[in-house]
Amino acid sequence: MVREAPEEEIVQIWVSERFADKNQTLLRRFPDRIPVEILSDSVFAHVSDTKTPQGVLCVLRQKSYDLAQIIQTEKPLLLLLDGLQDPGNLGTILRTGEAAGVTGMILSKDCVDIYNPKVIRSTMGSVYRMPFIYVEDLAKTAIWIKGKGIHIYAAHLQGKNAYDKEGYQNGTAFLIGNEGNGLRKEVAEQADVKIQIPMQGQVESLNAAAAATILMYEAMRQRREELEW
Amino acid sequence: MVREAPEEEIVQIWVSERFADKNQTLLRRFPDRIPVEILSDSVFAHVSDTKTPQGVLCVLRQKSYDLAQIIQTEKPLLLLLDGLQDPGNLGTILRTGEAAGVTGMILSKDCVDIYNPKVIRSTMGSVYRMPFIYVEDLAKTAIWIKGKGIHIYAAHLQGKNAYDKEGYQNGTAFLIGNEGNGLRKEVAEQADVKIQIPMQGQVESLNAAAAATILMYEAMRQRREELEW
Numbered sequence: 348m349v350r351e352a353p354e355e356e357i358v359q360i361w362v363s364e365r366f367a368d369k370n371q372t373l374l375r376r377f378p379d380r381i382p383v384e385i386l387s388d389s390v391f392a393h394v395s396d397t398k399t400p401q402g403v404l405c406v407l408r409q410k411s412y413d414l415a416q417i418i419q420t421e422k423p424l425l426l427l428l429d430g431l432q433d434p435g436n437l438g439t440i441l442r443t444g445e446a447a448g449v450t451g452m453i454l455s456k457d458c459v460d461i462y463n464p465k466v467i468r469s470t471m472g473s474v475y476r477m478p479f480i481y482v483e484d485l486a487k488t489a490i491w492i493k494g495k496g497i498h499i500y501a502a503h504l505q506g507k508n509a510y511d512k513e514g515y516q517n518g519t520a521f522l523i524g525n526e527g528n529g530l531r532k533e534v535a536e537q538a539d540v541k542i543q544i545p546m547q548g549q550v551e552s553l554n555a556a557a558a559a560t561i562l563m564y565e566a567m568r569q570r571r572e573e574l575e576w
Numbered sequence: 577m578v579r580e581a582p583e584e585e586i587v588q589i590w591v592s593e594r595f596a597d598k599n600q601t602l603l604r605r606f607p608d609r610i611p612v613e614i615l616s617d618s619v620f621a622h623v624s625d626t627k628t629p630q631g632v633l634c635v636l637r638q639k640s641y642d643l644a645q646i647i648q649t650e651k652p653l654l655l656l657l658d659g660l661q662d663p664g665n666l667g668t669i670l671r672t673g674e675a676a677g678v679t680g681m682i683l684s685k686d687c688v689d690i691y692n693p694k695v696i697r698s699t700m701g702s703v704y705r706m707p708f709i710y711v712e713d714l715a716k717t718a719i720w721i722k723g724k725g726i727h728i729y730a731a732h733l734q735g736k737n738a739y740d741k742e743g744y745q746n747g748t749a750f751l752i753g754n755e756g757n758g759l760r761k762e763v764a765e766q767a768d769v770k771i772q773i774p775m776q777g778q779v780e781s782l783n784a785a786a787a788a789t790i791l792m793y794e795a796m797r798q799r800r801e802e803l804e805w
Contacts, residue, residue, distance in 0.1 A: 435664055443786045446775035469783070476777060509805075511797050544793075545800060546675035548705060554698070557672045560789045564773075565797075568740050571774060576738075 351472035358406040363391035366402025417451035430525035436556040438469025445473040447563035455485040489537035506543030515566035580701035587635040592620035595631025646680035659754035665785040667698025674702040676792035684714040718766035735772030744795035
């Protein structure tokens with residue numbers, strides 16, 4: 348994660364003695380303005396929040412995006428996350444989202460903190476690159492987004508059309524709900540179309556990250572077809 | 577999980593006093609041959625492996641399937657998992673797999689235990705319904721499977737074709753590798769076709785469960801088209 352961190356955002360680096368011994372070249376790569384402090388292995392173990400720390404930590408400036416920035420690309424592909432709670436889910440959604448060409452994520456204020464260490468680790472670096480914003484009122488933001496000509500699709504158990512029967516080549520936003528309770532009513536109501544993901548067997552719902560993955564990659568599949576990629 | 581457990585496999589049930597008080601109707605639904613033992617809340621808390629137990633536990637007989645059983649459906653859709661380590665990933669793969677119409681999972685012997693409590697919980701009941709088998713030598717099993725006319729596709733960073741340019745309407749098996757190291761060489765070599773999942777941005781690889789989700793739902797999408805579902 349430190350290796351992938353955008354250099355201009357790094358404030359300070361801490362390493363364990365053992366790490367410093369083995370990684371001289373890596374440490375020399377950082378510009379002089381970034382202080383690198385060496386801690387004894389035992390102090391480092393106390394500082395880190397993981398059981399088996401890798402021996403390197405850094406402090407980064409947090410990112411800040413505004414809504415206008417997030418939707419300013421030509422054909423935005425957005426995710427609107429409503430009360431997502433599981434750090435692993437959010438991390439996977441960021442990672443898979445970057446891979447699928449998602450241009451930004453909009454999170455309701457009660458979603459898990461994107462700077463939660465578990466989220467950060469499971470993004471595998473995508474947290475540095477994916478524009479995101481927490482909003483006070485996701486339903487209101489959805490209305491604003493629709494006003495910008497972006498179509499909103501809600502994955503919903505009562506959805507009418509299968510997700511692959513709609514077209515996502517133009518500005519698109521997918522609504523993804525909380526793991527246990529799904530989308531809040533006032534948020535789901537803002538969707539232009541409620542879509543469903545067909546399920547066989549006795550499965551009642553999909554994991555939030557799995558549902559998001561299916562939708563994001565369907566959008567990418569359609570957009571790739573257009574580009575003959 | 578207890579509510580969804582196949583009744584014929586339940587050996588015994590334990591409940592906390594608090595749970596028993598509130599769930600008389602549920603407990604009366606179980607046949608007399610299943611002993612239900614009531615524990616004080618504090619004893620129950622010690623017995624359970626979760627921090628905030630729901631107050632009900634059961635012992636189930638483990639399932640046992642053989643390979644012939646697993647591939648006996650008409651057009652099997654299989655997952656071959658090579659050294660998958662993360663319980664959450666395996667659980668999600670079982671849950672999403674049932675939804676996508678996967679007919680069976682074949683796991684290398686070094687995969688995480690399917691009876692790991694974290695796996696079981698994240699399957700949301702699919703563990704009761706998805707046929708699976710652990711095999712000694714996944715490469716050998718792959719050869720045997722090919723002999724039965726099933727095509728094997730490996731998700732691979734060096735794959736030639738995009739995953740959605742192949743057809744999965746007939747007997748299909750997807751190879752999914754370990755989270756850190758991918759597929760073992762001797763396993764990857766058994767694939768009829770190496771496919772890749774296109775990725776944008778700076779993402780180096782997808783989470784194993786995300787990759788499996790994309791492939792399983794692409795197979796289901798194609799199979800649904802054939803059935804005009």
